[in-house]
Amino acid sequence: MRLPVLLTLQAVWASLCHAMQNYPAAWGHYDVCKSQVYTEEGLTWDYMACQPEAADMTKYLKVTLDPPNITCGDPPETYCALENPYMCNNECDAGTEELAHPPELMFDFEGRNPTTFWQSSSWKKYPKPLLVNITLSWNKTVELTDDIVITFESGRPEQMVLEKSLDYGRTWQPYQFYATDCLDAFIMEPKTVQDLTQQTLLDIICTEDYSRGYVWKYDKTVRFEIKDRFALFAGPRLHNMASLYGQLDTTKNLRDFFTITDLRIKLHRPATGATMVDENNLSRYFYAISDIKVHGRCKCNLHANSCVFDKEKLACECEHNTTGPDCGRCKRSYQGRAWSAGSYLPIPKGTANICIPNNVGPVIRPNVSSLGVANRNQDCECSGHSNRCSYIELLNTVICISCKHNTRGQHCQLCKLGYYRNVSAELDDENVCVGQSHHCNRRCDL
Template sequence: MRLSGLLPLQALWAALSLTAQHFPSWGHYDLCKAQLHWDQAMSWDYMACQPEAALLTRSLKVSLDPSDSTCGETPEMYCTLENPYMCNNECDAHMPELAHPPELMLDDEGRIPNTFWQSVSWRSFPEPLLINITLSWGKTIELTEDIVITFESGRPEQMVLEKSLDHGRTWQPYQFYAADCLTSFGMEPRSARDLSPASVLDIICTEEYSRGYVWKVDKMVRFEIQERFALFGGPGLQDMASLYGQLDTTKDLRDFFTLTDLRVRLLRPATGATSVDQHNHSKYFYAISNLDIRGRCKCNLHANNCIWEKGKLSCECEHNTTGPDCGRCKKGFQGRAWRAGSYLPIPKGTANVCDPTWSSLRNCECHPDGSLHHRCNDTGYCDCKEGATGPKCDRCLPGYNWHRGCRAGVCDNFLTRCENGGVCEDNGRCVCPAPYTGLLCEKGQCGEEVGGCVSQSPRDPTLHRVLLSLTALLTAANGRPPL
């Protein structure tokens, strides 16, 4: 950004924007921000810290119970429900092109030919064909969009979606699915569209994804996240401020969309429009081609990034927090009790930074270049050299910049340029041509108070002093002048 040619007021506004850019403690939001670019300036947009929402199936592990419920250990031909004599779907786990392992639920949708996991057939009818599919992240996540399960077989006539908040030790239902909710689960059928703000956390049974036999057209089973969000965010989630306000102040609502594991309990496969054919069980099975689960790592609003490293998801914690979910203060930063970050005030949020403890101030070491001694004094602070400041003497006072310690800095070739032909040397001092003197070569040799010499500086003196003050603040904040 160039300041030349701007009116004094514009230059001052641009300088203030630069201050917002470089100052390291601009409110609580310095670590969670995005750049906004204007015609003649740049500013920062601050917001609560949270990772971007993303497809979560790329970072999960899938397991089956029973473990031998995938087809193909004994090669088998499968038939279709619509035509029991059309049996050209062969499953053979020993041949890659004919195998249907669980990981094919997680590969890219849209491949031709389509890929899918397939279960064993219902050979032991009338004993129930029960299979649990468990999806584990090893990390707490927050759902942001509908869960969508795409079946290549008919959609199950009975199914339960469950979640765990403790890595699979305990489970609770999310939603029941049945062709007949009353007979299957003793529940009246309901739809997500029937929910209200007061009943948003209700566990319902829906017949919407199980009744009828149109499996070639309707392959998807949904758990509607967006319908519930819309109860607070309005149609199309236009009012995100209202939704964030509810999530911030209602712990049960926030926890409803939080989990570590999902479990799909398949209780009865699709049987078609007629009764079960007891002489041909090879047309009754489960097959899933895609799982679409979108959300973000739960970082308690203390991280802007979540990374996949060494087979694990983890938050890149800020605000002096640590742990898989940034759920505690770092050692030496328990100056106040840990708290999750907040969406409020919307849209900036409040970071609730962990403060350093007194003992940490007395013990974390003094900076060797900024401090007179290696250890802090009896007050818990270090004895700083000239120009240095901070508990560890690792920052500079206004008018100084960091270069193996703090040294006086009065020019930077940007905001505070040397005047009257002076040259800024090492961003530290102005080398002035005769007959000029002063920090910025702004004085004649005989000084401003004597009438014999007059500065040739074209700068507005009031604006110049404002910019000089801003530069001193930036230098103190960063240990160097702004670029």
């Protein structure tokens, strides 16, 4: 007797989920860029601000170490445990897979046993500082959505700086300083993120919370707290996202604070486990990182809800007649007004600020359609190759007509027979479809 009840509950749940798909923006996700709606003038598009889902961004980065030969194992080395200088049975050998600790092990799946990790050479040149820079580059603007978390397999460093770049590594700004003694290391008063307010959120602080000695054996993480900073506007449980979105919309410095193209981890001094360095056993001192977590989303200026990783590069799949890696400009044929980023406001759908055609032409209205089509100002979405479209009642679809520049298809997005896609040109380029006589030089496709 329970089976019909379970099926009924399952049906109710499925119906609820299906219904909620029509109202994603009500939850503040901004995951839909447009939807078709019926108005007094007929079928038209309703445009909304949109953004990609947050994701694990470590899948798409390039890591660089400085100095380049700082990774252990070439030549092979033997290491001692920090907490026990007589336990020296750990070996690093770059030529043996099971004994190697290359940089990519900072980003692999954790959960296996034993843990995998990157490891530096030991502090053999003491008292010369053991300085290491680990640079994470995306070649794309990224908006951070969660805490940056660095997990050390060895003791956490006694001095460290986290830096960010917003111009692809040309210039750098500090994000946060970390030290066992902030005054001694960086001439800064120690603070925590809990000391920040809405007015001081952008302040760069030094914290001693993540640099304790090795007595805290199981406390291996170093964090840069993104969500605690969000909470200054959105509340402790981030329930008031409207307040945060409002601030991000109206305060460029705040928005830029959470936006990066690169991160740099500057390791200044390894864990020593004591006030004095044991110069007779320097193989105890090194850096080892098992995991780095960076969660965020591609910055698409609220003009895209997806981001693709192709040919080792991230790019937004732009909507709203925008183009560029960050949807940062209008398409060539849609410059009827100046480009503008989308807006989170008003909640919950925001404002799309779409790019409009240079010259808006008439739309054909078949008399047989009781629904009609969009008004004169509706964008027919013809990739810049036509400004005329028609509503096909039987298919409940708007299609482009009179496609120019050797294009065809519902949105003039395909090439006519005998013509080939010039992949070096954007979809709205007049030369996107070229004839067989053109020399493609391996840059054309069907």
